[in-house]
Amino acid sequence: MISRKSLFYIFILFLILLPWFNTDIQNDYSISKVSQENVSFYEINPCKISLVQFIGNNIDSIYQNHYYFRPNDKSSIQCFGRIAGVTVMQKELETQFIISVGTNSLINLLFQGLLWVFVFSLVPKNKKPILTSYKYKNLSILLLSYLFAYSIYAESRFYENNLYEFNFNDLRSYLLIFLSYFLISKNLIDIYEERSENLINFIPFVYLFTFIFSGFNFSLLATIFLYLGLVSFFNGEGNSKFNLVFVFLSTWWLINSNGSFYFTVGKLRGFTSSVYEFNANLFWIIFIYILLMGIYKFYIENKKHFNLNFFVKNLSLSSFMILFFGLVSSNIPLFNFFSYYFFGLQRYGVSSNKPFAFDEFGVKISWRGIFPSSETVGEFYGLVLLILLFWIIKRSEIRLIDSVGIFSASLGLYFSDNRTAIVLVFLISLVYVYLLFFKEFINNKFLTLFVLIIFAGSSIYLLSGTSYEFASSSIISQSSVFQYDNIYSSYLRLLNSSQQNGSLFQNVFGLFSTIGFFLNRSEMWGLFFTRYNPTYAELLVGSGPLSFGQLYGEIVINDPESFLLPHSSLLSLIVFIGIVPLIILLVLLAINLIKSKRNYEFLLISIFLFINLIKNDSLNYLVVFLFYSFLFLILRNKGRSLFFR
Numbered sequence: 001m002i003s004r005k006s007l008f009y010i011f012i013l014f015l016i017l018l019p020w021f022n023t024d025i026q027n028d029y030s031i032s033k034v035s036q037e038n039v040s041f042y043e044i045n046p047c048k049i050s051l052v053q054f055i056g057n058n059i060d061s062i063y064q065n066h067y068y069f070r071p072n073d074k075s076s077i078q079c080f081g082r083i084a085g086v087t088v089m090q091k092e093l094e095t096q097f098i099i100s101v102g103t104n105s106l107i108n109l110l111f112q113g114l115l116w117v118f119v120f121s122l123v124p125k126n127k128k129p130i131l132t133s134y135k136y137k138n139l140s141i142l143l144l145s146y147l148f149a150y151s152i153y154a155e156s157r158f159y160e161n162n163l164y165e166f167n168f169n170d171l172r173s174y175l176l177i178f179l180s181y182f183l184i185s186k187n188l189i190d191i192y193e194e195r196s197e198n199l200i201n202f203i204p205f206v207y208l209f210t211f212i213f214s215g216f217n218f219s220l221l222a223t224i225f226l227y228l229g230l231v232s233f234f235n236g237e238g239n240s241k242f243n244l245v246f247v248f249l250s251t252w253w254l255i256n257s258n259g260s261f262y263f264t265v266g267k268l269r270g271f272t273s274s275v276y277e278f279n280a281n282l283f284w285i286i287f288i289y290i291l292l293m294g295i296y297k298f299y300i301e302n303k304k305h306f307n308l309n310f311f312v313k314n315l316s317l318s319s320f321m322i323l324f325f326g327l328v329s330s331n332i333p334l335f336n337f338f339s340y341y342f343f344g345l346q347r348y349g350v351s352s353n354k355p356f357a358f359d360e361f362g363v364k365i366s367w368r369g370i371f372p373s374s375e376t377v378g379e380f381y382g383l384v385l386l387i388l389l390f391w392i393i394k395r396s397e398i399r400l401i402d403s404v405g406i407f408s409a410s411l412g413l414y415f416s417d418n419r420t421a422i423v424l425v426f427l428i429s430l431v432y433v434y435l436l437f438f439k440e441f442i443n444n445k446f447l448t449l450f451v452l453i454i455f456a457g458s459s460i461y462l463l464s465g466t467s468y469e470f471a472s473s474s475i476i477s478q479s480s481v482f483q484y485d486n487i488y489s490s491y492l493r494l495l496n497s498s499q500q501n502g503s504l505f506q507n508v509f510g511l512f513s514t515i516g517f518f519l520n521r522s523e524m525w526g527l528f529f530t531r532y533n534p535t536y537a538e539l540l541v542g543s544g545p546l547s548f549g550q551l552y553g554e555i556v557i558n559d560p561e562s563f564l565l566p567h568s569s570l571l572s573l574i575v576f577i578g579i580v581p582l583i584i585l586l587v588l589l590a591i592n593l594i595k596s597k598r599n600y601e602f603l604l605i606s607i608f609l610f611i612n613l614i615k616n617d618s619l620n621y622l623v624v625f626l627f628y629s630f631l632f633l634i635l636r637n638k639g640r641s642l643f644f645r
Helices: 004-021 040-044 051-057 105-121 137-154 171-207 220-234 240-255 278-305 308-331 333-343 374-395 400-416 419-438 444-463 468-472 474-482 490-501 504-518 522-531 536-541 549-553 569-577 579-595 600-615 622-636
Strands: 067-072 083-091 094-102
Touching: 004 051, 004 105, 040 083, 067 333, 105 171, 105 220, 105 333, 137 171, 137 220, 137 278, 171 220, 171 278, 171 308, 171 622, 220 278, 220 622, 240 278, 240 536, 278 622, 308 333, 308 374, 308 400, 374 400, 374 419, 374 600, 374 622, 400 419, 419 600, 468 474, 468 504, 474 490, 474 504, 474 522, 490 504, 490 522, 504 522, 522 549, 536 579, 569 579, 569 600, 579 600, 600 622
Parallel strands: 067 094
Antiparallel strands: 083 094
16 A cells, blocks of 8 residues: 555646646647757647647657757747757757746746655654744745845846736736745745755755745745845844944945946846946845844854764755766756756756866866856855864764765866875865874974975976966956956056055055966966956945846957856955955954864865865855855864864
């Protein structure tokens, strides 16, 4: 006899598969096989046959990599799960077939939302059930639903291309969105309250499940923390100094929100504003404020339930699953579509099924799997290896799950070609072993001298064949490549002026430019400064959180071959919050590191992350921001003690 639990899982599986069988049963079609010469059937009969029917008549589309299944979020409800059209494209020597699968943003909100609520329900329940809910639970959920509906209004330009027949001037349209999201969030919060104590140990899985609704610039993952942030706000929790500073900055950001600059969110979807204007700025200011409060409340309430054993296991398991699904997704186009849709990814998985590939110059081609950034996922794999090292030394043994984690993380790190992470994992491992086992036997003065010699030797080697003058001016030189006509950004004018005067600022920037040169960031950072056009006030306190619109829309440049982000989380923070708050944050970080000098793991992981954040955009991804925030709070919590020993 089948158990009730088994029946429930069968029902969920049936629910997942059912929409893709949606077909027009009123007509009997003779379905044509897709070919370069024949796609007319799908042009004449859009939204008539189901995805399953298409697969049945085009079996090779399952495994041949020149097929690309893509969701069409602006389809009608009737078209959901059906083939909306087929397009033939010629890319070099490859003929590509783009299969547009009908999806509908409103149905996505309900379908994906309820499915992901089920995913959260798989987390084990608390040992003791919570007898009472938060005091302001229902009010917080209502306000959260209103905030979500407001985001549709604030970023209407983004949603014009994603919402089918949505009337942005009709209150009833927003009411439908409000009610749909309220249904999802209410069920999610109920599930969360039953499992709140265990969720902290499952945080590594956010790299697999991003939970971003298809067609929306919003992640279900943020819902839990936004809810906790609202509860925290109503309870009068939080730091008064932080609140005061944030109100001051927010006032300036809103006053400064003049103009309207659109930004294609792309792979940053779910944690980036699509337009720079007052309403969008207001939404993202509120969003980041209550998100930060929610993160801290979640940590405070659940830190005592943190289990290092489970956390490390889940790190290994998530590392394996990210690599596994990346490999499967790159080899099976249909799974590439389903992984994007059901995992709520920000970007389609990579289509290249050759993670070992090199280009014609013998340079390793970076491979990202299902994650939107190869550098960032390489960071994650490197972090997994470091934490596993700390854990294995603590236990003096290697479990099977640890071996799986080491293998998958090592392979994933190699595939990502994040050479900085590879070098740092090696060096930090050596330092950690020294601090634990050889510190008492090796003279510190001798070690310091040895490190200085190594540093000096490395610097001489790197500078050999390259003058400091060339390296220190590399960013400015690259900026001139992207400069359009005689249009200068305000920051580029400042750089040129300081270069002529030989000021202290130029010397400091020259050192920064040299670092960028050896990190292979001269081009990206040069492009950034070509665009960066702040007023003095914007330079000091930024233009608003999570908003790139002004940066990418204010200055006309010679566009690069592809869209390039700043490739530095620190540069992104300068755009968002300015130099002054950033310096304060760095000083506070330094103070925490000094106070925790005996907490080797905290120190070494902080160094690993900080160096990586200098050269990539990791903090612009919601899942990374959440994971790093919790990792920092958990490791810091141990203060001056050794975390893993």
